[in-house]
Amino acid sequence: MKRIYLDHNATTPVHPEVFEAMVPYLKDEWGNPSSIHWAAREPKKAIDSAREKVAALLGCEANEIVFTSCGSESNNFAIKGVADALRGKGNHIITTSVEHPSVLNTCKFMEREGWEVTFLPVDPYGMIDLDQLRDSITDKTILVSIMFANNETGTIFPVEEIGKITREKGVLFHCDAVQAVGKVPIDVKRLNIDLLSLSGHKLYAPKGVGALYVRRGVRITPLIHGGHQERNRRAGTENVAGIVALGKACEIAMRDMDEEVAHITRLRDKLEKGIMERIEHVKLNGHPTKRLPTTLNVSFMYIEGESILLNLDMKGVAASSGSACTSGSLEPSHVLMAMGVPPEIAHGSVRFSLGRDNTDEDIDYVLEILPPIVERLRSMSPLYAKVKG
Amino acid sequence: MKRIYLDHNATTPVHPEVFEAMVPYLKDEWGNPSSIHWAAREPKKAIDSAREKVAALLGCEANEIVFTSCGSESNNFAIKGVADALRGKGNHIITTSVEHPSVLNTCKFMEREGWEVTFLPVDPYGMIDLDQLRDSITDKTILVSIMFANNETGTIFPVEEIGKITREKGVLFHCDAVQAVGKVPIDVKRLNIDLLSLSGHKLYAPKGVGALYVRRGVRITPLIHGGHQERNRRAGTENVAGIVALGKACEIAMRDMDEEVAHITRLRDKLEKGIMERIEHVKLNGHPTKRLPTTLNVSFMYIEGESILLNLDMKGVAASSGSACTSGSLEPSHVLMAMGVPPEIAHGSVRFSLGRDNTDEDIDYVLEILPPIVERLRSMSPLYAKVKG
Amino acid sequence: MYSEKVMDHFMNPRNMGEIPDADGVGTVGNPACGDIMQLYIKVEGNVIKDVKFKTFGCGAAIATSSMVTELVKGKTLEEAEKISNKTVAEALDGLPPIKMHCSNLAADALHAAIEDYRKKRASKA
Amino acid sequence: MYSEKVMDHFMNPRNMGEIPDADGVGTVGNPACGDIMQLYIKVEGNVIKDVKFKTFGCGAAIATSSMVTELVKGKTLEEAEKISNKTVAEALDGLPPIKMHCSNLAADALHAAIEDYRKKRASKA
């Protein structure tokens, strides 16, 4: 069967070069980098070199990178770690209502712990209001956590402006850039970002490795206490193969980003245009232009997302409805709800997210099979019957 | 050069069968197990099957296993998670003074958070006093965290008796079994263990994966908040390849444990006897019999451990002095200090830890090169000069 | 995630459509929850002679709608009233736990249609 | 972790041993810290003619001991007094940060030996 993968925001395949780079650390170079004998030498060097590659992609120093196990850990570490370290200074955190659950639920946990959290609303494009952000910062505020780009809609936040505001107000800025790293050029110094989360499996490295950039001088309490790894910021024997993979993936991202983004953007735009031309009653979710090149989120009105996905899957096409991480839930996407999308339209949303290996044929195929699927489901829908009269 | 690895308590090589088992999940089956399309199917099945294998080794149900990124995360999760969930019930935790830093430093962090922590002392063999444990439990106690076997000395704790006491007193028992899993049969139900930590890279799986057994009914707050993974107990896209590897490693451990343990015990005893016969002024650290089959910790009096390790390393022999995780520190081992070993003798400790691939030739070689190394270093030592008069 | 039977009923739903001159119509669910089921019945004597559905919802919602129409066709009203959401789920070889509640309303739609039929008859009589 | 020079001095220490009739002996460190260095000097006129060491300690401790004996041999006492722990570490192409303090006491041992020599001379005079 044809297999077309359009769910790269959920996870990406492991890049063959990444796989090759990590294999030696699963076979012969399995030593513990903290040991002081031969078995440690190569793994230790490999970690140092990976750290430099990640740092190069973000425009920071190698020792500002802390390796973690995933994007969720990075987000928990950033928020809980900064909050703990600065609890003498204030008790207020600002975030948005469209963050990934690993930020949102962490912030809700912090509320339960007695912190005050402002969840900034968004407009119908999923954008925050910068004035509202500025006005929300009080002398009790210690942290602003706002994502670089939204995983469901691809909407890109005005990170540079947010960085200016937070720096000016003297509060820390954590940015969940899990979806943006490798797809958008990021320079943490220029953007005044103090902490930044990323996750390997969103940029062609395997699952099980992530990183948190922590600007030199930012105080942070470990989430995982124990040994001296990661300069006392994250205990646990290092996932050497995973870290090597992440380093390699960052190196490849730096090398290929321009070309890849051009390719992906062209295909995404072709898919978007094709859908809009072929199918009626389709609503674009997210910002029309300030958007990740990978992402197309649309609602097919009068029908429900999962039933579309199942039909696509029967034809070999993988997509998603909201974040894969939240698929355990039946609530309509919190992101679309926050954008004011009516629930029945939110339920009909499908996210297509593209990657480096997608081709024109992939898009042509989807554009061929999608209209009859939508039509068939609409023919079953009591809501559509009303529209058709 | 000859390469003889006697540092298996720091980390183990990846078993070739484990490597083979995980490769497909790094190459073709890279899907996100939470997705609802073809790419998720195989990864999801693989995680379910790995969970059953881990559960089988521990004698528990599959849904009592939560996958984590390492032993340190499991320990942090267990202690912080139970403490948070039960904070209405009490504010007292009991542990020992010889735990791994990931327990010890977590408990010190808890103290800073306002918790009361009892660090039970140990006798010269590294054993706790069960009466003292029983007497330490008050109606404020919510958790006892005691390791299964010590990573530095191999001393095995009376886990069954501890389980009886904690169950009788109605407090939870967390057991850091990172060093014991795969080397000692463990049945969490029979032993009345409520939470148990393990780490993949200590049993021939790669670094970057661990697990926490959480008995059904035990309330625990996540350490990593976010998505619905691991039944809402640990957010973050699953490290599928690592989890598969851990499952395979547990399966192999179950299959090979008896044979392996017999082999390793024989070699360890040969090494121990050989050293005692060939070298004067050597002190065994840890319990002479209640000890992991893998571990031999000895102090070479009048000389210092690192200088022995460096000499061994020059000859291709990898060993360690205290836990590799603490090698960033210059303090003499906290474990040996707690056992009352004088600091200069603690500084002279070397831990040899054996594994499945070690051979008689390995031991013969070490017994050949070690005496001249010790002699040479002693000839440089002002302390030895005094003894010799 | 779904059983083969669910997927079969989802991909090839039985009795999909409307009955313009239905004797009873039942509608349950609401768009906010992501599921709306509409069931039409044609009753002769005491027997359900024809039944059709329209559904807005996920795979489970569509499959349970289809299954309930199969279960009910030719049954007396009393027999039909005994069919529960659980019966429907079992006939489909089970549903994922998370789908047991919200997307498993087909029997409720059936009962609503029967009630509608009874009300209409009562008002005619 | 260690430079090649450190490893060379560690594996092939220069001037290891004691001088039974030393003119000055310096001992620094203590076993609790894991390092003890003992330095013996033989002085002629104002010049260090011979120097030997004994050390209990890690690689850095042994290498710095060896290095300081090389640096100091043939030097005047005044020149020797200018040698600092930093001088020794630099002569070894650096030490790991964690070793810069505790295991880098060789110059201290040297200064202690010189002081011992001066005291002895003073008490003889």
Ligand SMILES: Cc1ncc(COP(=O)(O)O)c(C=O)c1O
């Ligand atoms: C007893 C014990 N607990 C916990 C750990 C931590 O395991 P990891 O390095 O996987 O975090 C270790 C490893 O050094 C250990 O020996």
Ligand SMILES: Cc1ncc(COP(=O)(O)O)c(C=O)c1O
């Ligand atoms: C924006 C964003 N943040 C965080 C995460 C969490 O990353 P991980 O699954 O690696 O924990 C994701 C992945 O779904 C994401 O899209």
